[in-house]
Amino acid sequence: MxxxxxxxxxxxxxxxxxxxxxxxxxxxxxxxxxxxxxxxxxxxxxxxxxxxxxxxxxxxxxxxxxxxxxxxxxxxxxxxxxxxxxxxxxxxxxxxxxxxxxxxxxxxxxxxxxxxxxFEVVREYIRLRKEFEGERDSTLLTKKKGYAYWKKIKDGKDKFYAEYTEMTTRFSNRIADYREILEYYKNTTGKDTVDYQLLVEYPVPDTATATLRANYQESLELFAQPDLAGVSLNERLSLFENLSSTLGPTLAVADTLIAKNDxxxxxxxxxxxxxxxxxxxxxxxxxxxxxxxxxxxxxxxxxxxxxxxxxxxxxxxxxxxxxxxxxxxxxxxxxxxxxxxxxxxxxxxxxxxxxxxxxxxxxxxxxxxxxxxxxxxxxxxxxxxxxxxxxxxxxxxxxxxxxxxxxxxxxxxxxxxxxxxxxxxxxxxxxxxxxxxxxxxxxxxxxxxxxxxxxxxxxxxxxxxxxxxxxxxxxxxxxxxxxxxxxxxxxxxxxxxxxxxxxxxxxxxxxxxxxxxxxxxxxxxxxxxxxxxxxxxxxxxxxxxxxxx
CATH class of the missing domain: 3.40.50.200 (Peptidase S8/S53 domain)
Structure with missing residues (x-):
């Protein structure tokens, strides 16, 4: 990578x-x-x-x-x-x-x-798949020249998909969490930017949903980090959105190349x-x-x-x-x-x-x-x-x-x-x-x-x-x-x-x-x-x- x-x-x-x-x-x-x-x-x-x-x-x-x-x-x-x-x-x-x-x-x-x-692991998977995926006899497959390398490539390709799929889900959930808390504060305070001071002045009440309360508590803890003290929730949302925007296309390109076998x-x-x-x-x-x-x-x-x-x-x-x-x-x-x-x-x-x-x-x-x-x-x-x-x-x-x-x-x-x-x-x-x-x-x-x-x-x-x-x-x-x-x-x-x-x-x-x-x-x-x-x-x-x- x-x-x-x-x-x-x-x-x-x-x-x-x-x-x-x-x-x-x-x-x-x-x-x-x-x-x-x-x-x-x-x-x-x-x-x-x-x-x-x-x-x-x-x-x-x-x-x-x-x-x-x-x-x-x-x-x-x-x-x-x-x-x-x-x-x-x-x-x-x-x-x-x-x-x-x-x-x-x-x-x-x-x-x-x-x-x-x-990524190289995707290119190599496409190059080698015809030779190895076509072999149904597992005994013959393991005896094929280059099988050990193919196994590394196949495992690497599977790991790539698993990691990117997991990250896509994780970031989607995180984006949804941030949007919920930002929307809450906009509706209750009229503020578009949520920083530490706003969280302290207007805490989420106990009557709010469990998800919103959990997001609020985690946001407070994030502001306790010296690196993140000056980073608003809006900026963090933007970071996740920008990164998330690269995950889908990356998987889509790999999917297309594999589907086209080219x-x-x-x-x-x-x-x-x-x-x-x-x-x-x-x-x-x-x-x-x-x-x-x-x-x-x-x-x-x-x-x-x-x-x-x-x-x-x-x-x-x-x-x-x-x-x-x-x-x-x-x-x-x-x-x-x-x-x-x-x-x-x-x-x-x-x-x-x-x-x-x-x-x-x-x-x-x-x-x-x-x-x-x-x-x-x-x-x-x-x-x-x-x-x-x-x-x-x-x-x-x-x-x-x-x-x-x-x-x-x-x-x-x-x-x-x-x-x-x-x-x-x-x-x-x-x-x-x-x-x-x-x-x-x-x-x-x-x-x-x-x-x-x-x-x-x-x-x-x-x-x-x-x-x-x-x-x-x-x-x-x-x-x-x-x-x-x-x-x-x-x-x-x-x-x-x-x-x-x-x-x-x-x-x-x-x-x-x-x-x-x-x-x-x-x-x-x-x-x-x-x-x-x-x-x-x-x-x-x-x-x-x-x-x-």
């Missing part, structure tokens, strides 16, 4: 139902701040500019590819930093630079005008082949404008204009953002061949850093992704990926993309990032973790960033921790362009000093050392990373900064 759907579901459920961790008051730009100077464990970005880079100027613009759902290139905080393919003549319908992508002036869209997407049904007009059919890399179109906020949010975290008096500040100040679109919205899974071709496109067009804030538990064409990651490795390109938001140990249950190739070797150019929060709990309760497969943690909860149509939003997830690391990589390269990708990666990982604190293992109440949740055992620190970079440069690129393991 893609990063955002899982975390969106959990955050709305936790926040609105009053189960979220209690957070202290935090600055809007907390992810850029420093624990020693600002009292919040951000990434130390502002301290880096203030103390290490004050009298220095960046010497090279670094291209960061955002492989995602697209980027709003007209956003006032982004429009000046979007990559432009100067070898291409806009609007003439020709492939002027002969790279296979006509009019790719500001990136490429590998989904074209595809109308809808779904994973290409929504992209048939685009002449895009099935995921397992690799018919070449030249497909899609140049429309990189998004239909959701995910890619735009990631781009803002990396490089929104700094000190321009607009909105928020990105991590890096001398960057070009290259949008490469591989899914329609975050409520679906990426297709492996699209990921592979997107990486190749980014590398071939000059990206030095690739941000990939997506992931899933099944990767049937992983060989294609491995080949693309290895290609990026040969070209010295660093890839930063999100660890995922399922509170899962990804050493035990693989989450893709991963640095481990099918060959058994490990990519040296991929950094996998878990998420931290600004509260005393440190690790985000939703973040995936793993001593072998998660490399580092970075701020990922409650990140204020850019959204479509000149707006801003606050987002949470490892999707938003990864671009913090991508931004730091770009920051280092823009000031010290002579460094290799291995040196930049080493600076980032070596800066993450293992923290000797105990935290709740994500998704549980079990206390574990924070250092046990990733390879480095720490949180990214831009200040130390730049210090390491300066040390390497001073010593002519020979400083011994080991890659922690």
């Amino acid at each position: 893609n990063a955002t759907p899982a975390i969106l579901l959990s955050l709305i459920c936790f926040s609105v139902l009053g189960q979220a961790p209690q957070l202290a008051e935090r600055p809007r730009n907390w992810h850029l701040l420093d624990i020693q100077e600002d009292g919040v464990r951000g990434a130390g970005v502002e301290k880096t500019y203030r103390l290490l880079l004050k009298d220095k100027k960046p010497t090279k613009k670094v291209i960061v590819a955002i492989i995602d759902s697209g980027v709003d290139t007209l956003h006032p905080d982004l429009k000046s930093i979007v990559w432009e393919n100067k070898k291409e003549i806009a609007g003439n319908g020709k492939d002027d630079d002969r790279n296979g992508y006509p009019d790719d002036v500001r990136g490429w869209n590998f989904v074209g005008n595809t109308q809808a997407g779904t 994973v290409t049904y929504y992209s048939a007009r685009e002449n895009i082949t099935a995921p397992e059919v690799n018919s070449g890399r030249n497909y899609g179109n140049n429309n990189i404008l998004p239909k959701d906020d995910h890619g735009t949010a990631c781009a803002g975290i990396v490089a929104a204009g700094r000190n321009n008096g607009v909105g928020m500040d990105g991590v890096a100040n001398h960057v070009q953002i290259m949008p490469v679109r591989i899914f329609i919205s975050a409520n679906e899974d990426e297709i492996d061949k699209d990921v592979a071709h997107a990486i190749e496109y980014a590398v071939d067009n000059g990206a030095k850093v690739i941000n990939m804030s997506f992931g899933k538990f099944f990767s049937p064409q992983k060989n294609l992704v491995d080949k693309a990651v290895a290609y990026a490795e040969t070209k010295g390109v660093l890839i930063v990926s999100a660890a995922g938001n399922e509170s899962t140990n990804v050493d035990s249950l693989h989450f893709f993309p991963t640095a481990h190739y099918l060959s058994g070797k490990r990519a040296s150019n991929l950094i996998n990032v878990g998420a931290t929060a600004s509260d005393s709990g440190l690790v985000a309760y939703y973040s995936n973790y793993g001593k072998n497969n998660v490399d580092i943690f970075a701020p990922g909860s409650d990140i204020y960033t850019t959204a479509r149509d000149t707006t801003y939003l606050t987002e949470s997830g490892t999707s938003f921790a990864a671009p913090v690391v991508s931004g730091i990589a770009a920051l280092i390269w823009s000031y010290y362009p002579s460094l290799t990708y291995k040196q930049v990666k080493s600076c980032i990982e070596s800066s993450a000093t293992p923290l000797a604190v105990t935290v709740k293992k994500p998704g549980t109440e079990q206390l574990v050392p924070f250092s046990s949740l990733s390879r480095t055992g720490g949180v990214v620190d831009a200040f130390k990373a730049v210090e390491f970079a300066q040390k390497i440069v001073r010593k002519g690129g020979t400083a011994d900064i080991s890659n922690p393991k």
Whole structure:
């Protein structure tokens, strides 16, 4: 499952139902701040500019590819930093630079005008069902080659339907509850907005229905949560309605694809082949404008204009953002061949850093992704990926993309990032973790960033921790362009000093050392990373900064 759907579901459920961790008051730009100077464990970005880079100027613009759902290139905080393919003549319908992508002036869209997407488990179910569902003899079925994988897919598909159906029911009930109490207060007080003060001044009488009294009591308890004290019941209703509006269409798309027995049904007009059919890399179109906020949010975290008096500040100040679109919205899974071709496109067009804030538990064409990651490795390109938001140990249950190739070797150019929060709990309760497969943690909860149509939003997830690391990589390269990708990666990982604190293992109440949740055992620190970079440069690129393991 893609990063955002899982975390969106959990955050709305936790926040609105009053189960979220209690957070202290935090600055809007907390992810850029420093624990020693600002009292919040951000990434130390502002301290880096203030103390290490004050009298220095960046010497090279670094291209960061955002492989995602697209980027709003007209956003006032982004429009000046979007990559432009100067070898291409806009609007003439020709492939002027002969790279296979006509009019790719500001990136490429590998989904074209595809109308809808779904999750990998649904696509794989459709691909395999004819072979396995047609076998009525259970003994022969279990002996079929690939049966164990089919069983995982079938179970995964059933789990997907069960979870989405349960959530649909839960949210429908919650919406009905909120509407009832809002209607009651409108009729009895004439007030359209219900907040804590109104509940206290006008308590629901004992003569009211049991449901209304229960809703009233629960609403009072919600206001006792520090996070939710200022959130009216109207706003909570809106949250549930917005989320509920995505559940039905998600199930409907899966239903249609299964009924049609055709994973290409929504992209048939685009002449895009099935995921397992690799018919070449030249497909899609140049429309990189998004239909959701995910890619735009990631781009803002990396490089929104700094000190321009607009909105928020990105991590890096001398960057070009290259949008490469591989899914329609975050409520679906990426297709492996699209990921592979997107990486190749980014590398071939000059990206030095690739941000990939997506992931899933099944990767049937992983060989294609491995080949693309290895290609990026040969070209010295660093890839930063999100660890995922399922509170899962990804050493035990693989989450893709991963640095481990099918060959058994490990990519040296991929950094996998878990998420931290600004509260005393440190690790985000939703973040995936793993001593072998998660490399580092970075701020990922409650990140204020850019959204479509000149707006801003606050987002949470490892999707938003990864671009913090991508931004730091770009920051280092823009000031010290002579460094290799291995040196930049080493600076980032070596800066993450293992923290000797105990935290709740994500998704549980079990206390574990924070250092046990990733390879480095720490949180990214831009200040130390730049210090390491300066040390390497001073010593002519020979400083011994080991890659922690």
